[in-house]
Amino acid sequence: MPRPSASHNGHRQRLRRRFKQASLDSFQDYEILELLLTFSVPRKDTKAAAKDLLRRHKGLAKVLDADESELLKTAGIGPRSALLLSLVKQACAAYLRSRLHRRDIVESPQAAIDYCRMALAGKTHEVILALFVDTRNRVIADKILFEGTLDQSAVYPRRIIEEALSLHASGFLLVHNHPSGNPSPSPEDGRLTQSLLEAAQTLDIRFLDHLIVARGGYHSFREAGFFGKK
Known part of the structure; x- marks a missing residue:
């Protein structure tokens, strides 16, 4: 040789x-x-x-x-x-995920954004990821809950709430990707966020934010004022 x-x-x-x-x-x-x-x-x-x-x-x-x-x-x-x-x-x-767990994602939102963008980068279909937190906003689990086609995902708010309850989570942050590269929310994204807000409030579970991540950046429904005053 x-x-x-x-x-x-x-x-x-x-x-x-x-x-x-x-x-x-x-x-x-x-x-x-x-x-x-x-x-x-x-x-x-x-x-x-x-x-x-x-x-x-x-x-x-x-x-x-x-x-x-x-x-x-x-x-x-x-x-x-x-x-x-x-x-x-x-x-x-895996490195970003290990830094994220047991960290206050309200105090350090960029850590969550960095991890989610890395975890979902390159996906050619929509993926729904949830970060579940304890009463101090520390991540206790992250799970991919749904995977859909390029332009749609069948997301059922009840499934997300049930997952939070099974983990004894105090709250959750929802993240999904836009494979198109444009993080701007669609009307369906807005309707999903509203449905989750209503379901979470009914069971006294905190819905921290809904993030859309893409090559072109990210969109935060909370930062955009969708959740009302913080």
């Missing part, structure tokens, strides 16, 4: 030294992928594959959002590399 050339080894070592000295701040997107791929491709130059990934998927975020089957269509990307790239995003989501 051929051994890696001295020039390839030297380039890999330079990439790793740069990372140790200045993290990824000075790296271009293709260099980030190139560095990652050195851990799954031991004997070849990874620059061409890194650039091809960016060209095919139109950006670093979409590379990390891609399914393994899509990644394998790029020359130089084998099963180990596809698995590694898929793992990066999931590890990031």
Whole structure:
């Protein structure tokens, strides 16, 4: 089996030294992928594959959002590399999730937004995620409750309320994605929010907010005044 050339080894070592000295701040997107791929491709130059990934998927975020089957269509990307790239995003989501749990999401709403955007990024269909909290607004559980088609999700408020009761949660925050990339709420989103407000008030469960996350940002029904005064 051929051994890696001295020039390839030297380039890999330079990439790793740069990372140790200045993290990824000075790296271009293709260099980030190139560095990652050195851990799954031991004997070849990874620059061409890194650039091809960016060209095919139109950006670093979409590379990390891609399914393994899509990644394998790029020359130089084998099963180990596809698995590694898929793992990066999931590890990031797990990191944000671990920071979120047992944290007051009313005091630190950005932590919830960051986690939810990462967890739902790249989904081609709508996904409904709920964060359940205790009396101090600390997250005690997060669950995906519904998954729908690209433009619709069958969401039943009773199911969400029942889940909160089964967890002995004091309240919940509802999050869903807009795969279109536009976080603006639809009339259906508004009707769902109103139904949940009424159901939660009936059972004295706090409905903290309904967030819509997308590539273009996020929409908070509470910040928009839908919930009335805080």
